[in-house]
Amino acid sequence: MSNNGELVYLSSDGEDSDSMLLDASKPVSREQTCITDDYEGDSSELEHNDSNNSKVFNPISGINVFRINERELEFTLIGLKEKQGIHISGVFDIQIIKGGVVYNGVHYNASKDKISFSHPLTDAIPEIKSSFHAGWDDPLYLTVKQKKLIDIQVLENFVCVLKISSVNVDSLLDISRLYPDASSLWKPKINSSFNSSSSSDTFCILDRIYEDEFISQNNPIGWQEVIDNLFVAFKNQEYDMRVMVIGGKNSGKSTILRTLLETFMNKTLLNEDGTTFKSQEDILYMDLDPGQPEYSDPECISLTQINPTPVSRLGQRLGQHCHQKLQQFYYGSPSPQDEPSLYMEQISEIMKYFEERECMGTTLLNLPGWIKGFGMTIVNNVVRLFKPTHVICIDSSRLDAELEIQNEFTNAFQVKYEPKIYNVDSIFSHSTSPQNSQPKFHAPQIRTIKMLLSLHRLQSSNPMDTQYDFTPLLARKPLQISYGDSAGIRGIQFYEEYSDLKGDDIKGALEGTIVSLGLRRTWNDDKNKNVHNITRDAYPVIKPRIKSVNLSHYSLALVHSVDIENQVINLYLPKINEDKVRAKTKEIKNSVNENEDEWKYSWVIIRGKSDTPFCELYPKELIGMFNKYETVPYISTTRRKKYEHVWKVRKNVQRRGQSMK
Numbered sequence: 001m002s003n004n005g006e007l008v009y010l011s012s013d014g015e016d017s018d019s020m021l022l023d024a025s026k027p028v029s030r031e032q033t034c035i036t037d038d039y040e041g042d043s044s045e046l047e048h049n050d051s052n053n054s055k056v057f058n059p060i061s062g063i064n065v066f067r068i069n070e071r072e073l074e075f076t077l078i079g080l081k082e083k084q085g086i087h088i089s090g091v092f093d094i095q096i097i098k099g100g101v102v103y104n105g106v107h108y109n110a111s112k113d114k115i116s117f118s119h120p121l122t123d124a125i126p127e128i129k130s131s132f133h134a135g136w137d138d139p140l141y142l143t144v145k146q147k148k149l150i151d152i153q154v155l156e157n158f159v160c161v162l163k164i165s166s167v168n169v170d171s172l173l174d175i176s177r178l179y180p181d182a183s184s185l186w187k188p189k190i191n192s193s194f195n196s197s198s199s200s201d202t203f204c205i206l207d208r209i210y211e212d213e214f215i216s217q218n219n220p221i222g223w224q225e226v227i228d229n230l231f232v233a234f235k236n237q238e239y240d241m242r243v244m245v246i247g248g249k250n251s252g253k254s255t256i257l258r259t260l261l262e263t264f265m266n267k268t269l270l271n272e273d274g275t276t277f278k279s280q281e282d283i284l285y286m287d288l289d290p291g292q293p294e295y296s297d298p299e300c301i302s303l304t305q306i307n308p309t310p311v312s313r314l315g316q317r318l319g320q321h322c323h324q325k326l327q328q329f330y331y332g333s334p335s336p337q338d339e340p341s342l343y344m345e346q347i348s349e350i351m352k353y354f355e356e357r358e359c360m361g362t363t364l365l366n367l368p369g370w371i372k373g374f375g376m377t378i379v380n381n382v383v384r385l386f387k388p389t390h391v392i393c394i395d396s397s398r399l400d401a402e403l404e405i406q407n408e409f410t411n412a413f414q415v416k417y418e419p420k421i422y423n424v425d426s427i428f429s430h431s432t433s434p435q436n437s438q439p440k441f442h443a444p445q446i447r448t449i450k451m452l453l454s455l456h457r458l459q460s461s462n463p464m465d466t467q468y469d470f471t472p473l474l475a476r477k478p479l480q481i482s483y484g485d486s487a488g489i490r491g492i493q494f495y496e497e498y499s500d501l502k503g504d505d506i507k508g509a510l511e512g513t514i515v516s517l518g519l520r521r522t523w524n525d526d527k528n529k530n531v532h533n534i535t536r537d538a539y540p541v542i543k544p545r546i547k548s549v550n551l552s553h554y555s556l557a558l559v560h561s562v563d564i565e566n567q568v569i570n571l572y573l574p575k576i577n578e579d580k581v582r583a584k585t586k587e588i589k590n591s592v593n594e595n596e597d598e599w600k601y602s603w604v605i606i607r608g609k610s611d612t613p614f615c616e617l618y619p620k621e622l623i624g625m626f627n628k629y630e631t632v633p634y635i636s637t638t639r640r641k642k643y644e645h646v647w648k649v650r651k652n653v654q655r656r657g658q659s660m661k
């Protein structure tokens, strides 16, 4: 058994079909190598994560929920009986004090370690199901101090005891201060009669009265089998493993990839020789969905390296990860249909970079759900470039007949392999699919939430901590970046169709909008080349578009204003990036006179089609300030003239999920 005690798998000889899974809900001895006759459970217990098998958990204070609130000790203990499962929303840590749990098909044993969860109500919430301790003994992981506060006898009634604590995610729950639509992002709005949780908790136990407020994540039959097969392949991989998921919109692509990633990172296998397998390797995540990215900044695509962290981090983190981005491009729109040639060019660059790394590990690839017409051409291109070892097709009946997966690929060692294809059902095919229940958040609202989380993130001393400040950006002093000097901003790039904008239209197309502050690299840069002063009529609009290979995304920014007189652009950057941008600017300045025969870097602004969250431009908190002005900055109430290309928020306002509150 591993030191942190999670396991419950028996290894096979490596053949997928022979792999044997031993249910997490029964103890396993070191000697056991097969499911024995004296196994007491019924066969249904061998199924993972089937919440239909679960018994309902009714939280009752003092009976199965124990709130400890001593000076420095504040936590909640939950006692679960056999096969009982709970749903919890919010951001929280769980320490399994006794027994074990099964979460998304992986067993976690009681230990002194914490597991960190992130369960926003934007997504379906997986059940945390009770399980037995995998081992001969049944320890109780409580400190002496904690034991004094609890009646230990009571805990003996439960197979599994969880200690749940709120986490230090400074101000994360304050997002609704800026964006009222997000008031039920982490906890349902309605008050429960069950009052053991306090308002300062960052989590909520979702009992029956919240039934309509959340969706339970019930994976379609067949998903777990595919995940188990892929885990065995992951464990036995000789070369690299490349998994991609193809499916329509909202079919469950991100969910199956998240489950797969959590399984690869956390599942422990007991080998026949008594040793255990638990992966310690980094996993790469190629996130090619700019609309609902899992790891990239909003409206970007990226390649991220995910390191196994000492603390398991489970659930949907709404893009707030601390993992290293190897490469990131700002695409500038949630939909690849807006500029497919740019999208494909950026994908090709990521693929080139990926191939050049000669990565021998595991890579997961997430695609948008555009699977019709030209979307399928893009999918086919991605298949050709990525050369997957495993492809998961969600609801293959909906996939265009034009999907082309080659029969054979060749890897970097000139070894030929045949991609394995798995067909699985989409989440809609399941009886409790979200189709039957009203989604709690619409896609534009989720995008606004992710954008606000990105823009308001703070620098934190511990990179594992996430801290936010949801004070409206307009209440802050913007960062000034000069225009025209070699360390300042040296060009603006628009989408092709808007690259002919002139004069004040350009200023208007930038102020109050979300842009990417990008780094352009040029070889042998002449000091004055591409440096232009801005005048009312002349802006250094870059034409033709900079090749993606020479332009990487550095930070999202909200343009406060373009100050032509002083030759500066005032930008709001996420605080987490401000110091990095200052340091990079210094570096650029210092490198100006250095060796000419090397890559030189300069700042550029890239304006795509990103929507500015309305609450950022007209925040409730600053309404008093706006009243002093005759007109509210950035916002126009006049109608656009026919054919007028004006890029202001007015076209973004009053879309679904962006009501004026």
Ligand SMILES: Nc1ncnc2c1ncn2[C@@H]1O[C@H](COP(=O)(O)OP(=O)(O)OP(=O)(O)O)[C@@H](O)[C@H]1O
Pocket: 122, 123, 124, 125, 215, 216, 217, 218, 219, 220, 247, 248, 249, 250, 251, 252, 253, 254, 255, 256, 289, 292, 367, 368, 369, 427, 432, 433, 434
């Ligand atoms: N097994 C499930 N049971 C119920 N709801 C689910 C399940 N899996 C996913 N969902 C919910 O359905 C929605 C869509 O899922 P997901 O984001 O995984 O799909 P997707 O195909 O990646 O979507 P997109 O096309 O937007 O990228 C999410 O809110 C998710 O929480």
